[in-house]
Amino acid sequence: MSPRPxxxxxxxxxxxxxxxxxxGVSPVYEAWADGIAGDVSIRALIDTLPEQKRQPPLVLATARLIGAAEGDYDGLAQFLRENWQQVATEAAVRPMQTNEPARCAALLPALAQIPGPIALLELGASAGLCLHPDRYSYDYNATRLDPAAGPSELLLHCDGNPPQPLRMPEIVWRAGIDLEPLDPAEPRDRDWLEALIWPGQHKRLARLRSAMTIAQADERMLVRGDAADKLDEVAGLAPDGSTLVIVTAGVLVYIPYAQRMRLVEKIRRLDASWVSLEGSAVLPDVAERLPAGSGAGRFVLALDGHPLAYAGPHGETLEPLAG
Structure with a gap:
């Protein structure tokens, strides 16, 4: 047997x-990660963390949060040596949970097919920025869609032609469940969400800031806890006369398979519609309905288990499926 690494x-x-x-996306992070990979002394510091806290985007975001300047690797290495205890303490309490509002551009075509008014419940909601799809504007190539009140300060671009009909959903209630929910009204949480954006992703940072501002103006509820444990309780709070819609977007892959399938069964037992945006291998029932040989490694938008389109993981592209 080979020795364990x-x-x-x-x-x-x-x-x-x-x-x-x-x-090619973040030169700063590329240089930092390459530097750490070849630096025994810095890796020794990182290896004092629990495995789930050693992941590169978490460590690097934590360093930036507490003051690491976006420069060359030597500057980062010096910062980590001088401030490691603070980095380790902060990393221990920080969740690795980005919140990408651009996913709403992929979710919207599915929401448009559901009769309203809608009670929207997202599992793994983070800061709940995907609970406000009706507050954003959208540009699908030649198709533009705006909120009822007029164009939003946040315009989400998506390369593709969405399934039709396309309309803005009427959302009357918003809730999310997360193990460690974040509040965009809290400076500490806002700073962390911004730190999780890779250096150089200026458009993504601007999008995040706009979405956090919009989210603060809407009434919604974020519940701390495990989705499987809290689902029935929170779903029961949806107002009478509304259509309950459960949303999972890029979250189920992080749940071990057996637990994931139990959660899926709980979702299906509800009197609710379910919009999913997950990797093609995450949900077996969805994978079985995909065209043969076409879905490997791609994200799939599905409504109640029926695939509607392939999508970019952050809602940047949309490719409708026939039928």
Missing amino acids: TAERDTAQWYRDFARQVA
Whole structure:
């Protein structure tokens, strides 16, 4: 039997892989991750963290949150050596949970097919920025859609032709469940969400800031807890006369398979519609309905388990499926 890889080797590969992931997207993170992969002393610090807290985007975001300047790797390494205890303490209490409002551009065509008024409940909601799809404006190539009150300060661009008909949903109630919900009205949570945006992603940062401002103006409820434990309780709070809609977007993959399937069964037992935006392999029933050989590695928009379109993981593209 081959010797088990050491934590140091695991961490080096983790950061090397992350450097490849961000290449061409975030030069700062590419340089930092490459530097850590080759720096035994910094990896030794990182290896004092629990495994789930060693992940590159969490460590690097934490360093930036407490003051690491966006410069070369030598500057980061010096910062980590001088401030490691603060970085480790902060990383221990910070969740790795980005919240991408642009996913609403992929979710909207499914919501448009559901009779309203809608009571929207998102599982794994983070800061709840995907609870406000009716407050954003959309640009699907030649198709523009605005809220009833007029154009939004946040315009979401999506490359593709959405399934028809396309209309703005009427949402009368908004709620989310998350193990560690974030509040966009709290400076501490706002700062963390901003730190999770990779350096150089200026449009994504501007989008996040606009969505956080919009979210603060809407009434909604964010509940702390496990989705499977809280689902029935929170769903029961939806107002009479509304259509309950459960949304899962890029969250189910993080739940172990057996627990995921139990949660799916609980969703299906509800008197509710279910909009999912998940990887093609995450939900077997959805995968079985995809065209043969076409879905590997792609995100799928589905309504009640029926695939509607392939989508970019952040709602940046949409490719309707026939039938």
